[in-house]
Amino acid sequence: MTAQTRSSASLEGVASAGRALTLLSAFRRGDDAVTLAELTARTGLVKTTIMRLAISLEEHGYLVRLPDGSYRLGAELFRLGSIYQQSFRVEVYVMPALEKLVAETSESASFYVRSGEHRLCLYRVDSPHRLRLHVRQGDMLPMDSSAIAQVLRIFGTIPLPLEAAATEVPLYTGGERDPHVAGLATPVFGPGESFAGALCLTGPVTRLTPEAAIKAGPMLLNTAADLTRSLGGVLPVGRP
Incomplete structure (x- = not known):
């Protein structure tokens, strides 16, 4: 891997982490569950990006996806x-x-x-x-x-x-x-x-x-x- 490739991968990782933090920060006091459409409106991220980020956040306990497709914060954030x-x-x-x-x-x-x-x-x-x-x-x-x-x-x-x-x-x-x-x-x-x-x-x-x-x-x-x-x-x- 060249230095340029490593630099690009690093920047991409930082950008991905930034989008994940943006998604978590979209939750507001008083929220129970937030729909995908509302998260899109609050973050400016497209639905496919939110869904991709949510999968990783779910795996680590930061988000919980409900049966109706909405999301709420996970217990890891509480910890x-x-x-x-x-x-x-x-x-x-x-x-x-x-x-x-x-x-x-x-x-x-x-x-x-x-x-x-x-x-x-x-x-x-x-x-x-x-x-x-x-x-x-x-x-x-x-x-x-x-x-x-x-x-x-x-x-x-x-x-x-x-x-x-x-x-x-x-x-x-x-x-x-x-x-x-x-x-x-x-x-x-x-x-x-x-x-x-x-x-x-x-x-x-x-x-x-x-x-x-x-x-x-x-x-x-x-x-x-x-x-x-x-x-x-x-x-x-x-x-x-």
Whole structure:
């Protein structure tokens, strides 16, 4: 291979990488799935180029192609985003907040974010009680009807839907995913009014009763407000 050929191949590789990044950057906050036609309009790339790039991005977990031919971002981007998040040592703020909640309530405290149709336990501090829900950091759970999933679903859309303004937090559910488990959850926000994740308490339904949740609610809300401020966030209008 001549020097000119190697140079041409290198330039072609750079151009291809640039187009792939352009495709990924076309996804916007609030997108669930984006059609091929919409990606074409957003990027200026032709459909055949997008489809070719998408095959490689799918293989590496950056994109997911849905049965109807539309695309959504893949879990690999979320993994990289988690690494990026950790590089800013978000845990320096989140972990003390969780430890404070556990000390005040004796129930397990966690911080969840959404990953597609799953919720990811990003940080967690276990209850000192032997009877507790055994979830570990990094565990993926379904986006069910639990209080945690509801908070992620309602507040994770930008701009916030009308439902968010009408939703009284913290949300409490008992036995939604597991008949023996109860949860209490509220949103945490990042810079501006961007959604950061769900701060929650979980415990057995026999201990984290509706009455216990009412008592723990103000502690959870105050901790979420403090954490929002620590992350550079602003509580939406109407939130304490």
